[in-house]
């Protein structure tokens with residue numbers, strides 16, 4: 001199982017996570033987030049991080065904005081965490097380097113399994129990965145989980161990230177999922193404060209995976 005650590009803001013922590021062989025490093029480019037990376041690091045500093053899994057997280061951002069940031073920060077993957085539809089994503093892809101992967105987030109609230117399946121099916125042709133997170137007004141990073149059982153009612157034909165309040169306590173319940181995620185996406189349950197990761201806890205998670 002791979003691991004994505006999201007909401008990074010500190011270079012020394014990023015370097016330590018790289019030595020732990022974390023697969024994906026998540027940087028939040030959403031100004032309203034308490035983990036907004038550009039309050040802490042410059043695009044150049046992000047570009048200089050040597051890792052092949054640098055993920056930029058965007059929420060309803062303009063295509064021009066994403067393309068500029070992706071290029072200047074030398075991102076590898078774009079995570080769309082807002083309400084971006086398939087037309088938007090198709091258009092975005094025409095303006096990104098061909099090898100740049102896209103993660104589309106499905107925020108799970110009170111939709112039925114049928115509604116979620118429809119949303120997934122519409123997105124499939126334009127994306128590389130799905131990420132399931134808990135819906136909220138803040139879009140993400142709340143530490144709230146959704147009921148994972150709904151994933152067992154879905155057909156998930158591409159690799160997916162599991163997100164939303166993942167912690168040392170609930171990670172055991174992964175075994176209840178019929179289709180296993182390609183990666184976990186962890187964030188606020190592994191922090192001492194927003195943007196500051198608790199590396200001791202992340203090491204403990206590695207021992208459990």
Ligand SMILES: O=C(O)c1ccccc1NCC(=O)[C@H](O)[C@H](O)COP(=O)(O)O
Nearest residue numbers: 006033139140141142143164165187188
């Ligand atoms: O983390 C944020 O502040 C955030 C804000 C707005 C959109 C996305 C955000 N985070 C993106 C992620 O991929 C998080 O890891 C995901 O939402 C899960 O966070 P958590 O529930 O705290 O584990």
